[in-house]
Structure formats: structure tokens, C-alpha cells
Amino acid sequence: MNSPNTALSPSFARPPSRVAIRRAASYDVDLLPILRETLREFDLPLQGKSVLLKVNFVCHDPFGAISTHPAVVVAAREAFLSLGAASVTIADGPGLERDIEAIAESMRLRDFIPSLSTSLVDLNTDDVHPVALKTRASTLKKLYLPATVLGADLVVSMPKMKTHHWSGVTLSLKNMFGIVPGSCYGWPKNILHWAGIANSILDINSAVRPHFAIVDGITGMEGNGPIQGTPKSCGLLILGNDPVAVDATCARVMGLRPERIDYLRRAGLLLGHLHEEKILQIGEKPEQVQTSFAVLDDFRHLSMGLKPNGNGTPLATS
Amino acid sequence: MTTNFSGAPGSQSFRNILIQLLVEAQNSDGGWGYHRAGQSATEPTAWTLCALHNEDRGPALSKQISLGKDWLLRNQLGDGSWPSFASQTEGCWVTSLACLALHEIAGESDAVMLGFEWLCHTWPRTPNFWQRLRQRLSQSGVVSRQNNSLAGWPWTNSTGSWVEPTSYTLILMRRLAPKHLSRLALKRKELAEAMLCDRMCPGGGWNSGNPLVYGVPGEPLVGPTVWALLALRESAELPQVRASLQWLEKSMPQIHGSVSVAIAHMCLEAYGRHIPGMDSHLQARFETDRFLNNISVTALAALELNPVRNFFSPAAQEVAAL
Numbered sequence: 350m351n352s353p354n355t356a357l358s359p360s361f362a363r364p365p366s367r368v369a370i371r372r373a374a375s376y377d378v379d380l381l382p383i384l385r386e387t388l389r390e391f392d393l394p395l396q397g398k399s400v401l402l403k404v405n406f407v408c409h410d411p412f413g414a415i416s417t418h419p420a421v422v423v424a425a426r427e428a429f430l431s432l433g434a435a436s437v438t439i440a441d442g443p444g445l446e447r448d449i450e451a452i453a454e455s456m457r458l459r460d461f462i463p464s465l466s467t468s469l470v471d472l473n474t475d476d477v478h479p480v481a482l483k484t485r486a487s488t489l490k491k492l493y494l495p496a497t498v499l500g501a502d503l504v505v506s507m508p509k510m511k512t513h514h515w516s517g518v519t520l521s522l523k524n525m526f527g528i529v530p531g532s533c534y535g536w537p538k539n540i541l542h543w544a545g546i547a548n549s550i551l552d553i554n555s556a557v558r559p560h561f562a563i564v565d566g567i568t569g570m571e572g573n574g575p576i577q578g579t580p581k582s583c584g585l586l587i588l589g590n591d592p593v594a595v596d597a598t599c600a601r602v603m604g605l606r607p608e609r610i611d612y613l614r615r616a617g618l619l620l621g622h623l624h625e626e627k628i629l630q631i632g633e634k635p636e637q638v639q640t641s642f643a644v645l646d647d648f649r650h651l652s653m654g655l656k657p658n659g660n661g662t663p664l665a666t667s
Numbered sequence: 668m669t670t671n672f673s674g675a676p677g678s679q680s681f682r683n684i685l686i687q688l689l690v691e692a693q694n695s696d697g698g699w700g701y702h703r704a705g706q707s708a709t710e711p712t713a714w715t716l717c718a719l720h721n722e723d724r725g726p727a728l729s730k731q732i733s734l735g736k737d738w739l740l741r742n743q744l745g746d747g748s749w750p751s752f753a754s755q756t757e758g759c760w761v762t763s764l765a766c767l768a769l770h771e772i773a774g775e776s777d778a779v780m781l782g783f784e785w786l787c788h789t790w791p792r793t794p795n796f797w798q799r800l801r802q803r804l805s806q807s808g809v810v811s812r813q814n815n816s817l818a819g820w821p822w823t824n825s826t827g828s829w830v831e832p833t834s835y836t837l838i839l840m841r842r843l844a845p846k847h848l849s850r851l852a853l854k855r856k857e858l859a860e861a862m863l864c865d866r867m868c869p870g871g872g873w874n875s876g877n878p879l880v881y882g883v884p885g886e887p888l889v890g891p892t893v894w895a896l897l898a899l900r901e902s903a904e905l906p907q908v909r910a911s912l913q914w915l916e917k918s919m920p921q922i923h924g925s926v927s928v929a930i931a932h933m934c935l936e937a938y939g940r941h942i943p944g945m946d947s948h949l950q951a952r953f954e955t956d957r958f959l960n961n962i963s964v965t966a967l968a969a970l971e972l973n974p975v976r977n978f979f980s981p982a983a984q985e986v987a988a989l
Contacts (some may be wrong), residue, residue, distance in 0.1 A: 445875040447890050450959055455779025466956045474701035474961060477752060535760060535822025536875045543826050557845045577883045
């Protein structure tokens, strides 16, 4: 966890970040070559390393619109192993449903990964260690965090591309809420709500900044996300070595202005790059795949005002 | 290994396997972790003690129970509360579980009453004026419709009331002799029961979030529903109990997670509803993935498989006819 990638540093001191946008029409497409070839372009130091895929397993999800799809998770796992990783662990600490096995069953995870007991770690019940927070966006100062996360050489945040009724969007930074263990903080992790969702996102990611992000945007969610929204097919996978740049790119793809998403704008100060000129795009350009995600009225100010089916045609600028 | 229903030889041998796993998973400090060789933690220690004590095997398990009990007593904080892990210095939601386990083993000891006193004086946090105003001015409509003046218990200090920690404390209160319930305790009980009724999802059942967000009903979850129903066991006439019981019973065929199956069955049995085949269902789940090696799940499953358990004991006849 001590690679330069984890350091907090101001935007001007960071080299440009790289974000890849890849098309994948559905979960039936062979995702492994797409992910493997894209990961190869990032030249990550994977040889002999332990990789933790911090997925987003939220709750019962029989239709594949809420949680990171197992097809993406398995393809990522295989891709990291084929590129030299010594081990790949799939992990999450769901915030609402305590029974991670029930979530896995509802997603048919077992069809993709036969032995859950050796591949899936419930971060809610992992051993914990105290971690002093490096930033003071919230008043939390310290959190107990899972040993499995702290011991991983490479943490990969793997969210679903969704809107969120409290924070605007939930992407690779917000996904890190799931490393906060329910054993200590409950279901939901209400302490983070009282500390301020945006502030907590910043403090958690300052403590454990993901080294890499892979966003499942094949089917996302719009409207009253992260659970009760409407599925949105986008046919995209978005990957990168800077979670802020990945999330900013996702926001642009969703037809939202990243600089107006409070936590993302502030993350752009110390955690990564927000601005397009500091992000080297690989594959598709955001404007080529842009669509318009519906948002709740409280978040209308985030919208670029694209037509409902997007593709880069602004209705209005504000 | 075959099983069919509670009390049958197959079920007994499966239960023996689970008990043996629990015995072998005890740490040298006397506690149990969430996983074998994991850091000792209050929740798995409490559930394991309940499971072992309910086995009623006399001296056979007395050493393990005694060591586990000592671990709990050693880790009680000065203010009477318990932290989740021994290394922590602030008490939280597991306090009611530690009290329940100690009460199960040794009745109303000083440690239990000190923990209960802490619970009685632990109040949840409620939204301040500005937070309430912001919610009221939300452009997206009414954020959530719940009465925050009905105080239950929080997961951690200085946070709001939630269904599960509130239910655990109410279950503890039900097990304490009435003479130990002070005026404050009775007031808290009344508020907490009203809070549970207020938080029920439209149509029955409870979840871990808000029952209604921006006008959209939340989906109930098995865990919170089970614990709330067990907490309201003496108020079976309430329409919320009937509706939620009905939801749980209807949901049984779709419940697949091991811990959900175990506690849902235990809850239905406490209301006098016996669903055949549940024990073999649980065994099949164990054989697939060994409950993901989770000690709390193993303990709750062992408890559920015990037909003569004192804890959440099965009712002889149906309670709260639908």
C-alpha cells in the first residue's frame, strides 16, 4: 500500500492520469480479453502481488442492475491472475444486507465462482486494525479498517455506474464506503452519514486510495439510485489508475458535470485529477459515448442538460 | 449424513458437527472471532456462548463456556458497555448481545446490570434544526417519512436509531426480571417498541435503511425483520407484527443465505410456525460453503437446530394467527 499512487498530492504535482473507456455491449460478451488487454496498457506492477477487488455488492439484485455484475468481477479476477498477480480476492462489506451469502446467491455469483468460501471475503466481519485518517474532511480522525484491505498490495475499486440519492453519483470513490466494517459501525454505517457523506468519502479514500478502478457501466442505474433507480444500459467499462479521473470521466459519460459533484470536486484537490486536460483518454472519448442519466431534482444542477439519449448534444448550458 | 427435521438423528449429528466446529474455533484468550483464528470479537463470542450453553451437556462444554464468559467479562469497559473487538475503547451495539449471552449463562449478574444501565442511558442522535430544514426544503420531495422522536438504539455512539440494535436491546429487556426495569427502562421500552412499529416497511417487514425514501417503499430484509419480530414477541396482536410475520412466512422459499435461513426459521418457530425441511436446507447450505466459515452463522445455525433451546424457544402453538 505504499506505492506513490497512494500518496496525497496536489493536482499540479501529479503526472497526468490515464482512463480507458471500452465498449462491451452486454454481460454475455467475452469480457476477459477486453479487460486483460486494457490492463496490459496500464503496465501495473502485478507480478507476485496480492490484488483485492473491492466490488459493490449492495443487496438482493436478481436483475443485475444494482451490484457489480459477476461477469465483470470474474473477468477482472482472471485478467489480474493472467497478468501475474499471485492472488486475487473479491471483497465487500455491504452496507444494508448483513447476509453476504444471500446477496451472492441473488446475483448467481456461484455460477461464476463455484467456491465462495475461498474467494469471497466479507469485509464486515474481517479482522480490523485502527487507521489514523490522513485528512480531516470529517471529524472521524480514526477508523477501524479490515486487515484484508490493509494487507493487499493492490486495491481495485469496482463499482457500478449509478446515480445516488444522497451524494449525486456512486462510483469508485463512494464504493470505498464498503471497506468500513459493519462489525464496528453497523448496518448501515450510520457514523459516515452523520460525519457527512462527502467528507467521509474523502477521508476514507485518503486513508486507502484505490490503486486502480474498473467501473461496470454495461448496465448502470439512473434516477433514485443506488437501489431504487432505473436500470440504464450503457455498454461500457471504464478503467483507470486514478479513481478521481475515472469517476470524473464516468460523470461526463453520464451527462453530469464532475466539478459540481461536491466530493469529486474536492477529491480533485488532493486525490487525483478532475480536469479533462490532465486525463489521457484511451479507447473511446467520453463525448462519443455520452448519454444522459436522469437525476433526482436535488441534483439537477449536476446535469449537462443533454437530451435523454445523450450522445453529446447539449439541450442547454447553465 | 442425512437430515429431515429438528430433533431427528440426522439433524442431531449435523448439530454435533457445528458444535464441534465452534469448540475448535475458540481462541486461546477464550473468545471467538468471526472466523477461525480471527481476532476475538464480542458478537461471535456472544452467539457461540448462547449456542453452547443451550446444548445443556453438563461438564462437557463447561470449560469452553467458562473461558468464553471470562473473555466477555474481561472486555467489558468501565462504563458497562462492550466494544466490538477487545482492542477498542468505546462501547457500541454489541453491548446488548454480550448482556444477552451473560444473562443466558449466569442470570442477572452485576456485569449484565451494568451493561443494561449503559444501554438505558445511551440515546440516539436526532437530526438538528438545519438538517430537518434541509430535508423539508428538498426539491425531490419528502426524503423519508419517519418519526425521529421515537428513540430506539444506535449502532454506535452519537448516531441515529436503527431497527437491529433496538431489537437486540428489547429482546434483552424481555429476558430481564420486571423488577430490574426502572422507570427510565420502561420509558425506553415503550419508545423503542413504537419506533419499531413506525419504521416498518409499507406492507410488512423491516429493513436496514429507511422504510420509505422519496416516496418509494424500501424492501424488507430478513435480518431486521426477524430481530424486530423477536423483540415484539409479546405484542403479537399488533398489526405490524401480523403483517411482518406474513411477509417473513411468504418469503421463506426465496431465502437462501445460511444465516437468514437459520434466524428466519428460529423466529417463525418462536411464533409457533414449523416449516418442515428447513434443517436439511441449512445442512445443504453448510455442505456447499461451510457458511463461508463464519462463526456467528455457525453458532446461530446450531442454536436453530436445537429443538429444546431456551433462547428464542419454539412456541407449542401458533401465536398471532394471520
